[in-house]
Amino acid sequence: MRAMAGFMKLFAATSVPGVLRIPGRWVWSENSIGPWGYVVVQEDAATLVDPPYFSQELATQIREIAPKGVSHILLTHDDFVGMSGHEQWHQEFDQQPLRVAHRADCRGLELQLDGPGPWKVGDFEVYHVPGHSAGSLFYVLPKLSAIFTGDSLGDWSGPTGFPQHCRFGRSRQAASLRGFAKYVGFATAVLPSHGKPMYFQKEEQWVEAINQAANGLEG
Numbered sequence: 001m002r003a004m005a006g007f008m009k010l011f012a013a014t015s016v017p018g019v020l021r022i023p024g025r026w027v028w029s030e031n032s033i034g035p036w037g038y039v040v041v042q043e044d045a046a047t048l049v050d051p052p053y054f055s056q057e058l059a060t061q062i063r064e065i066a067p068k069g070v071s072h073i074l075l076t077h078d079d080f081v082g083m084s085g086h087e088q089w090h091q092e093f094d095q096q097p098l099r100v101a102h103r104a105d106c107r108g109l110e111l112q113l114d115g116p117g118p119w120k121v122g123d124f125e126v127y128h129v130p131g132h133s134a135g136s137l138f139y140v141l142p143k144l145s146a147i148f149t150g151d152s153l154g155d156w157s158g159p160t161g162f163p164q165h166c167r168f169g170r171s172r173q174a175a176s177l178r179g180f181a182k183y184v185g186f187a188t189a190v191l192p193s194h195g196k197p198m199y200f201q202k203e204e205q206w207v208e209a210i211n212q213a214a215n216g217l218e219g
Contacts (some may be wrong), residue, residue: 002145005209007157009055009083009092010022010023010035010057010058010061011023011039011061012199013190014032014191015090015197015198016144016145016146016191016212017144017198018040018041018042018086018144019038019040019041019144019146019189020038020039020041020049020065020154020198021034021036021037021038021197022037022038022048022052022157023052024036024037024052024056025052025053025089027075032135033059033092033194034052034193034194035050035052035080035083035193035194035196036050036052036192036194037050037064037080038050038051038148038191038194039062040141041065041066042123043068043144044066044067044068045066045069045070045071045072046062046065046066046069047070047071047072047074047122047124048070048072048073048074048078048097048191049074049076049139049193050074050075050080050084050150050193051073051080051084051085052080052083052084052193054085054088054119056092056137059093065129069094070089070096070097071094071122072084072097072098072099072100072121072124073079073089073090073097073098073099073124074100074121074139074148074194075099075100075101075106075109075153076101076104076136076137076138076139076148076149076151076193077101077102077105077133077135077137077150077151078106078133078135079138079151080103080150080193081105081106082187086109087119089213092202093167098110098111098121099111100113100121100133100135100147101113102114102128102134102135102136102137103134103135104130104134104135105123105133107132109162113126113128113135113137114117115128115217116133121139123141123142123143124139124140124141125139125141125142125184126138126140127138127140127153127180127184128176129138129173129177129180130168130176131152131161131166131167131169131174131175131176131177131217132150132151132166132167132168132169132171132173133167133168134168136151136152136168136173138150138151138152138153138180140184140186140187144151144189144190145186146160146187146188146191147187147189147190148191148192148193149191149192150192150193151165151178151191151192151193151194152176152192152194153190153192153213154175154193154195154196154197154198155190155196155197155198156195156196157196158193158209159209159210159213159216159217160195160213161173161177161213161214161216162194163216163217163219166217169201170217170218171217171218173214173217174214174217174218177210177211177213177215177217178210178214179212180210181206181207181210181211186200186203186206187200187208188200188204190206190209
């Protein structure tokens with residue numbers, strides 16, 4: 001993983017080993033609201049989560065840190081289905097990556113999740129958290145204790161569900177967040193596609209942050 005250190009123009013660090021943030025084209029600060037994508041490198045292969053754009057330069061750098069290529073492109077909701085350039089990514093890596101989204105937010109991908117879930121996709125557990133959009137998803141990577149939350153949960157002047165951008169019902173999103181906190185195990189890292197990451201040492205802190213975001217959706 002030492003090769004990652006030289007690519008800070010296109011990548012920003014996280015506190016999770018093997019996970020880098022991909023800043024959107026107009027993101028100039030690590031404190032920007034985003035958009036942010038992620039590249040997860042495990043055993044020389046990459047998974048992309050909500051890539052914010054496609055470029056040949058970015059693809060070349062991903063090949064440098066993941067010589068086995070890209071196995072999955074995980075999309076948390078319809079906004080990133082639209083902006084990710086997922087078809088270009090799919091073609092660039094010889095149509096090998098499995099593109100994943102919920103059927104409520106997308107059509108025509110290799111893996112369209114349907115219904116309430118949960119599901120298992122590679123090393124990821126996938127949970128349906130409707131609210132921000134009808135098909136919003138959380139991708140949980142237990143081995144790294146990380147959750148990729150899209151636009152449904154992040155830190156922007158405190159934990160938030162970005163209520164001003166909720167399209168499928170604030171109360172629905174609040175219920176999704178509370179249900180997730182109740183039934184899914186604790187993770188130390190929350191990695192959103194807008195806003196700043198959140199890191200926790202104790203489950204109580206994690207639950208409190210999720211409940212604060214849920215309360216803000218109903219306020």
